Structure formats: C-alpha cells, structure tokens
Amino acid sequence: MNVSAVRFLARDDLQSLIECLVDSGYDVIGPTIAQQAIVYRSVRNVTELPLGWTDHQEPAVYRLNEDPSERMFRFNSSPDSWKRFFFPASSEIGTATLTDDGWQFETPTASTPRYALLGVRACDLAAIAVQDRIFRDNDYVDTAYRRRQEAAFIVAVNCGTAASTCFCTSMGTGPQCNAGYDLLMTEINDGFSIESGSDRGAEVLEGLNTIELKTSQAEEAAAEIQNARDSITKRFDTEGVHDLLLNNLEHANWAAVAERCLSCANCTMVCPTCFCSTVDEVANLSNTEVTRVRQWDSCFNIDFSRTAGGVVRDDTRSRYRQWLTHKLATWKDQFDVSGCVGCGRCITWCPVGIDLTAEVAALRESKS
Numbered sequence: 001m002n003v004s005a006v007r008f009l010a011r012d013d014l015q016s017l018i019e020c021l022v023d024s025g026y027d028v029i030g031p032t033i034a035q036q037a038i039v040y041r042s043v044r045n046v047t048e049l050p051l052g053w054t055d056h057q058e059p060a061v062y063r064l065n066e067d068p069s070e071r072m073f074r075f076n077s078s079p080d081s082w083k084r085f086f087f088p089a090s091s092e093i094g095t096a097t098l099t100d101d102g103w104q105f106e107t108p109t110a111s112t113p114r115y116a117l118l119g120v121r122a123c124d125l126a127a128i129a130v131q132d133r134i135f136r137d138n139d140y141v142d143t144a145y146r147r148r149q150e151a152a153f154i155v156a157v158n159c160g161t162a163a164s165t166c167f168c169t170s171m172g173t174g175p176q177c178n179a180g181y182d183l184l185m186t187e188i189n190d191g192f193s194i195e196s197g198s199d200r201g202a203e204v205l206e207g208l209n210t211i212e213l214k215t216s217q218a219e220e221a222a223a224e225i226q227n228a229r230d231s232i233t234k235r236f237d238t239e240g241v242h243d244l245l246l247n248n249l250e251h252a253n254w255a256a257v258a259e260r261c262l263s264c265a266n267c268t269m270v271c272p273t274c275f276c277s278t279v280d281e282v283a284n285l286s287n288t289e290v291t292r293v294r295q296w297d298s299c300f301n302i303d304f305s306r307t308a309g310g311v312v313r314d315d316t317r318s319r320y321r322q323w324l325t326h327k328l329a330t331w332k333d334q335f336d337v338s339g340c341v342g343c344g345r346c347i348t349w350c351p352v353g354i355d356l357t358a359e360v361a362a363l364r365e366s367k368s
Contacts, residue, residue, distance in 0.1 A: 006193050008192070008212065008213045008217055010209070011192070015045065027115050030049060040078055058164045062079065072187065076159075077124075077345050081343075092293055093279070095291050113148065122176055125154070125181060128272075131272075135149075153183075157187065158177055159176075160186070167234040170234070171338065174341075253359065257354060258315065272341065272343060277294050278295055279294050300320075328340055
C-alpha cells in the first residue's frame with residue numbers, strides 16, 4: 001500500500017478533488033443541507049457543501065447553526081449514515097418468472113454503483129468495518145454488499161468538533177481516523193492537510209495541486225483533532241458491560257425505560273451498524289412474476305419476532321432489552337466487536353431523548 005506524506009490542499013482546490021473523482025467515474029456523495037439537516041447526497045461542487053454551518057445536538061435535539069469559522073466540515077454526525085450506500089434500505093435480491101417449464105429464478109445483474117464518499121468520520125469508518133465483518137468477512141458473504149463496498153472510494157475527514165452526544169473516545173473509534181480510508185483530510189483555516197491511505201488514494205493525491213505541509217499547518221491540524229477530543233464530555237464505561245447486561249435480563253430498569261420508549265425504531269434506522277432486514281415477495285396480478293425485495297427492519301417492530309407460535313417479544317421492555325443487549329453484548333459474541341461505535345445518533349434522534357450510556361450507567365449503579 002502506498003501511503004503518502006502529509007500534504008496541503010488549499011481550500012479553493014477542493015473542487016479539483018471532486019472533479020477528479022467524478023472524472024474517474026465516481027458518484028461523489030458528500031454532506032449538504034436538506035430538510036433543515038446536514039445529510040449525505042450527490043455533490044458536484046463545493047458550493048453544495050455546508051460551508052459556514054454547524055449542528056447542535058443533544059438528546060432529542062438537532063439544530064443547524066451558522067458557524068463563523070466558515071468551515072466546510074464543521075459538523076458532527078448526520079441523521080443518515082453511510083450505511084445505506086453499501087446496504088440499501090430497499091434492494092431487489094431476486095426474481096422468479098413462471099414459464100412453460102416451471103419457475104425460472106434469477107439474481108439481479110445490475111451494475112454496481114461506484115461511490116466516492118466525501119467526509120467520512122472516524123466513528124463511521126469504524127461502523128463500516130463492523131458491517132464488513134457482518135456482510136463481507138463472514139462465512140456467508142453478501143456479494144452485493146461486497147461489490148459496493150470494494151468499489152467505493154473513501155475520503156475521510158478528522159473531526160474538529162464534537163456534539164454532546166458523541167462518545168467515540170469511550171469506544172476507541174475516534175475522533176481521529178486511523179484506517180479504512182483512501183484519502184484523509186483535516187480541515188484547517190486556509191485548507192486541508194491531506195494524505196493517502198491506499199494505492200488508489202495515492203494516485204488521486206498525486207494528480208492534485210498540493211504543496212508540502214508546513215509545520216505550523218501540521219500543528220493546527222493536530223490542534224483541531226485535540227479540540228474534538230477535548231469537546232467530548234460524554235463517557236461510557238465499557239468495562240464488564242457484556243456480563244452486566246446479560247446477567248440482569250429481569251432487572252426493573254428495563255421496565256422503567258420501556259415507559260419512555262416509543263418503539264419508534266428511530267435508533268435502529270439512524271444507527272450505522274444495525275443490519276436487521278426482512279424479505280418480501282411481491283407478485284404481479286397474474287402471479288406469473290415475483291420480485292423478492294430486502295428491506296431494512298428493526299427489532300423494535302412487533303412483527304420482527306413473530307413466529308408460527310406468535311410474537312416472541314410482545315412488549316417494549318423486551319424489545320428495548322433485545323436491542324441494547326445485542327448492541328453491547330451478544331454482538332461481541334457474534335462478531336468479536338461491539339455493535340456500538342459511539343456516534344451518538346441514537347441519542348440525538350430518539351424523540352424522548354433516551355441515552356443508552358445513561359441506561360447502562362443506571363443499571364451498573366443499581367448493582368454496585
């Protein structure tokens with residue numbers, strides 16, 4: 001792997017990076033403002049980036065605020081993660097057609113999209129690595145996921161700020177990016193420090209108008225990351241959390257949180273690692289053509305645990321318990337890694353502001 005020295009890219013030259021990626025056949029996906037939030041969409045020009053905007057996040061609160069620094073990446077996690085570009089919310093996974101010789105089954109052969117993801121944070125790089133373990137680096141490979149993920153070009157950006165809901169430092173996933181990217185940038189006052197993390201990243205970097213990074217600029221970049229680290233005030237004690245949860249499945253705290261939880265599934269929809277899905281088969285009116293569609297699902301949906309004998313988890317208490325114990329305990333048993341990367345999305349976008357770190361802390365305190 002060709003890892004370059006750290007270079008400097010002027011702010012005005014960021015457009016050349018976007019154009020280079022577009023010319024290479026990538027659909028560049030970056031942060032932009034839509035529906036009063038910073039979300040990830042196709043971008044072709046730096047003017048589409050959220051220049052001069054930041055976000056304020058706390059439990060059940062998300063607000064856009066003007067940012068006097070006029071940075072392009074001075075924001076925290078988006079309500080939608082990068083997950084949907086590798087694991088779409090809805091995708092066709094098979095078709096069946098009735099012929100004179102019986103049913104003919106086919107797997108879709110649509111071309112694989114080539115995404116260039118611009119602005120991926122450290123916690124989301126960790127989330128992609130978690131999903132790789134599930135869909136790609138497992139005994140049962142999701143070939144569509146693998147093709148999408150391996151075709152992607154990732155431009156990561158180190159964090160320079162943090163929301164009150166962030167706790168990546170507790171999970172060991174941020175705020176600094178360490179692996180999983182093709183290019184890595186840190187935004188400073190007059191541009192970006194930039195370096196490659198792969199051969200194709202080095203190739204793109206070589207074609208950009210960069211200069212040697214000055215010592216003062218390197219120090220400024222390091223200070224940006226340190227500012228993000230210092231801004232993270234939320235702490236989550238992960239010590240012994242696996243046994244703490246699994247040894248207290250009948251604790252009264254589960255009923256207490258269920259009184260507040262709406263079972264709306266927001267937490268699972270915004271989570272960058274949740275991967276539950278369901279498969280539906282849709283037939284035409286003559287029942288001669290059937291399309292099999294995979295769609296995101298949630299363990300908070302009552303039908304998610306429906307079996308021939310009925311619904312297994314028929315109350316909010318059991319569904320919240322299932323989500324939290326899987327995320328922080330049995331996920332580790334399955335994939336040898338936590339299902340939580342500390343991005344804080346589930347806290348921000350919970351309508352009633354349930355904080356999983358507070359719920360675990362309350363359970364721990366009750367047992368101490």
